Every structure is written in structure tokens, then in C-alpha cells.
Amino acid sequence: MEVFDGLALGFATALTITNLSYCLLGVFLGTAIGVLPGLGPAATIAILLPATFALPPVTALIMLAGIFYGAQYGGSTTAILVNLPGETSSVVTALDGYQMARQGKAGRALATAAIASFFAGTVCTFLIALFAPPLTEIALKFGPAEYFSLMVLGLIASIVLASGSILHALGMIIIGLLLGVVGTDVNAGTQRFTFGFLELADGIGFVIVAMGIFGIGEIVANLENEGTRDVSIKTVSGLMPTREDWRRMVAPVLRGTALGSVLGILPGGGAALASFGAYALEKKVSRNRAELGKGAIEGVAAPEAANNAGAQMSFIPMLTLGIPANPVMALMIGAMIIQGIQPGPSVIKEQPALFWGVIASMWIGNIMLLVLNLPLIGLWVRMISVPYHFLYPSILAFCSIGVLSLSNSPFDVYLMALFGFLGYVFKKLDCEPAPLLLGFILGR
Amino acid sequence: MARWITSPRDFWTGLIYVGLGAGGLWLALDYKFGTVGRMGPGYFPRVLAVILIAIGLVSLFRAFSSKGEPVTHIAIKPLLMIVGAIVAYGLLVHTAGLIVALLVLILMGAAGSSQFRFDVKAIVGMVLLVAACSAVFVKGLGLPIPLVGPWLQPLLGVLGTVR
Secondary structure: OHHHHHHHHHHHHHOOHHHHHHHHHHHHHHHHHHOOOOOOHHHHHHHHHHHHOOOOHHHHHHHHHHHHHHHHHHHHHHHHHHOOOOOHHHHHHHHHHHHHHHOOOHHHHHHHHHHHHHHHHHHHHHHHHHHHHHHHHHHHOOOHHHHHHHHHHHHHHHHHHOOOOHHHHHHHHHHHHHHHHOEEOOOOOOEEOOOOOHHHOOOOOHHHHHHHHHHHHHHHHHHOOOOOOOOOOOOOOOOOOOHHHHHHHHHHHHHHHHHHHHHHHOOOOOHHHHHHHHHHHHHHHOOOHHHOOOOOOHHHHHHHHHHHHHHHHOHHHHHHHOOOOOHHHHHHHHHHHHOOOOOOOOHHHHOHHHHHHHHHHHHHHHHHHHHHHOOOHHHHHHHHHOOHHHHHHHHHHHHHHHHHHHHOOHHHHHHHHHHHHHHHHHHHOOOOHHHHHHHHHHHO | OOOOOOOHHHHHHHHHHHHHHHHHHHHHOOOOOEOOOOEOOOHHHHHHHHHHHHHHHHHHHHHHHOOOOOOOOOOHHHHHHHHHHHHHHHHHHOOOOHHHHHHHHHHHHHHOOOOOOOOHHHHHHHHHHHHHHHHHHHHHOOOOOOOOOOOOHHHHHHHHHHO
């Protein structure tokens, strides 16, 4: 079986000491930043991107995947413990998770989230291993027309699924595309929109846009209502779910995984849509639906399974077609391009070790989440309870040093400040930044 | 806000879109447009700019015709302090060196928070953070950023002779 050969190669790649330790480091750092209230996976990855540049491509992608899972899980932790979801996909988790925490069942809610995510992650790793190779075969036959149609589909999906106004999302895509135009025109060699700055001749760095909008913009937005924030946390005890919990968890986890896997492949889909869908499904079919919203374990298990499944399945369009389904995948594609890899169907043929290594590391990353995060929960709780005004200056410092590591040019620092400003303004006007980033990636 | 603007978010978004679109179009007029068959470097930007202006105009139209949410309180102080801190960092990092640049960045950035107090705890945290960043990024990862920049080099020399 080709799949098993591939997976064997993947595990051989991912299980080296170097790659394992970077995967671990990624999961750890991802969780550490992800638990900070208000910072979701996209922001976390944007902030930590520069840390991966010095690594070889496979290791860098493995670490990024680790960061992604860590951030995702960290977001759920914050949602459950303090009712502050870092991103849309954990909004639903906060509904029942926070109620459970208030009833003194925080430990069990956190464990449920971890177990549900792990199960969904395991299933999806194998689904990806099964379906990605045949899909790349099809994708290799695609010509420009098919690609263009897929991109348009992806952009339209990202507009329709944006939480704000559709019209504004459309505008954000156009702005993203316009930003992608900046730099030297490939065909004619004309300098476009560079304002005479040599630094812009190669275009605007993708990391700069991402860090500015997601990193800096989020920091400012979080400072807006810090006075009213309540970060009192109950002590977390009793991590192990009871027998009753396990019994109630099974069906929702299966349903969530199934729904998440399907919705995750859709362009523009991914984690957020999946978790909302799963919660809605539980409300219809669960035996304990009357308890939902009042601290039912189903309300944590199903959306957590679904959002992890969805998040992971969104790797499929990225790995096989090179098309980002959501901002996180857009960041991954950006990271691959920086590493000198053109994402798309040829990756599996030209870089089989990288392709399978990333897939294998998804599963390893999920295991690490389970073994690392449950014992470390005390540490994360302490991180959440540190007041935000002590933490964000360090994030500022990391971003500022990180952006210098790109090309050691202060110009990039100014650009990041500019995009941070824009990011906050757009946030205030309810203009989703995700379509802008997708447009920017596709426009280049 | 004037009363005839019923949807302020649409109004400001529309204004920004039209502004960006018009600016882009004006700049793109300098680039050759070409034809649909042989697109010049100005083709794509101009088309995009026109679309952006159109979207902005629709948004402006909606600002007067539909009812929408107001723009909530804007955190002007954090915004200016943080953006200013990053710009100051950019100005200082190659001239005064990373240590000074980080100190300014952290102090200015932290001052953006309404909870910020300049006390012992803040100073200790700041010193630790600067030391950690210098050790990890410059000594450890070998980023070519000067810890002490050319502006402050003479000072270092003076300290050296005194010692």
C-alpha cells in the first residue's frame, strides 16, 4: 500500500530527535501564546513564524504544525477557564466549558477537550494520508483555468463565511490583492506602488502583514477593555473524566469528528464553521440536549472534536492544491514559500519526506498535546492569571525582533507598525482581516 | 456624528475603501494599461482599484440608507502608544542598539495600558525581558543586530577607559 509506505517515510522523518524536539517546542510555545486571552491560532502563528526561519523546511513545517495545534488547544483552555475565546472556533466551547468550570468541573472539561481533540486529530491524520495522494493525482491534471476557478471559489467561500458584512469582506479581498501587486511586475519589470522605496521592490513581506494585522492589531484591541476583564480562575482539580463522562462523550465526539472532517475540506471552511455546526447538531440529536448551555460535557466534546477535525482537514486543500482554506493555512503557505517550497500538487512527488513528515507530525503533535498539556495545566492556568499588561510587552518585543530577523531592515518594522494600525482600524469597523490575507497570498 | 449617517461603520469603511481605491488608481495611471490580450503592468491594479472604489461607494450609500451599529469606543491611547513604540524601536535599533531600542519599545508600549504603573515590578520585568531577548536572539540565534549601536559606542569607550 502506497499510503503505508508514505506514512512509514513520514514517521521516519518526523521521529528524528531534532524534529521531535521542534515539534515539542512548537506545541509548547503555541500553547503558551495561545492561552493568552484574545490571541487565537492565526495571531500565535504570525508571532512565532520568524522563530522557524532558521530551520530546514521539514523541521520548520513540523514546528509550525505543532504551534498550530498548541495554539488551538490553548485557545480552548482560555475559553473554558475564563470565558474568553481567542478565536471564533472556540466561542462555542466557551458556552458549556465555562459553565462546567463554574460548577467546579474545569479539570474534566479541559481533559474532555484534549481527548476529543486527540481522537479527531487521529482520525483526520489517517483521512489525510488516505485522500491527499489521490487528490494530488487529480490536481496535477489541473490547468490554469481549473486553478483560477478554485481560487475564485475559495475567495467567495471566505467572503460568505466571514462573520461580518459580505460587502466589506469583498473589499478586504480587493485590498489584499492590491497589496499583493506592490513590488516589481514580473512581466514588464515595472515598479508598482513602491513609492520609490527600494525595500518594496520585492513586494511586501507576507510575515509583516500577518504580524502587523494579527499580532499588533490584536494587542491594541485587547487593551481596549482591560479594565472590565475578570480573570478570576477557580482552581483546577480532578482532571480525569468520570465513567459517566466517558460514556456521554463517545457519541458527540464521533459526530463532531465526522462533521468537522467534511466541513474542514471546504475552502473557506475549517475550524470555526465545524464547531458551530457540531454544537447545532448536538442541540438537535443529543440525548442530554436540555443540559446544553448549562455545562453539558457534550457541549465541550462535540465542538472540540469538530474544530480540531476541521482545522486538520483544512490541510488537504493546502497540501494538495496549494490553496489556503483559512488564514492559518494562508500563513502555512507563506511559511512554505519563505522556505523555498511552492505549495501545490507537486510537493508530494518532489518532496515526499516533507509531505509525509508533516502528516506524521500532525499525529505526533496531537499526542504531545495530550501528554504535555494535561500535566502542565497548572502552568497554563498561572499564565492566564498573569495580568495582560505584564504579558503583552513581551509579545511586542518578540514581534519587533522577529520582523528584524526577516531582512534586518528597520523599514520592515515601520511597515509592521502601519499594518498594526490598519489591523486595529479594520477591526473596529468590523472588516474581517482573514479575506485580506487570503487575497494577499493569492494575489502574489 | 451627524444624524443623517445611520450606519457609521459602513460610512467609515466606505470612505477608507474609496480613499485607498482612488489613491491606487491615481498611482496606477502611471503604469501602462495594455489590452485585455496583452495586459500591461497597470491593467490589474487599475481594475482592482476601480472595483474597490465601487465597493466603497456602495458602502457609503448603505451608510445613509440602512441602519447599522455605531463604531464602539476607539482605544486611541493604546493605539498611538503601541504604534509609536514600534516606530521608535525601528528608529533606534540600528542607531542606538537593541538594548536601548527594546527599553523604549517596552516602556512606551506598556504605557499604553491603563493598568501600567512604573514600579519596581515593572522595572525588574523589563530588565529581565531585555536581557533574555539579547541573550536568546543576538547571542544565541546570532541575529546581526548590534546590542549597542554606533550612537552609544563612544560611551562604551569612555566606560572602558574609566575602568
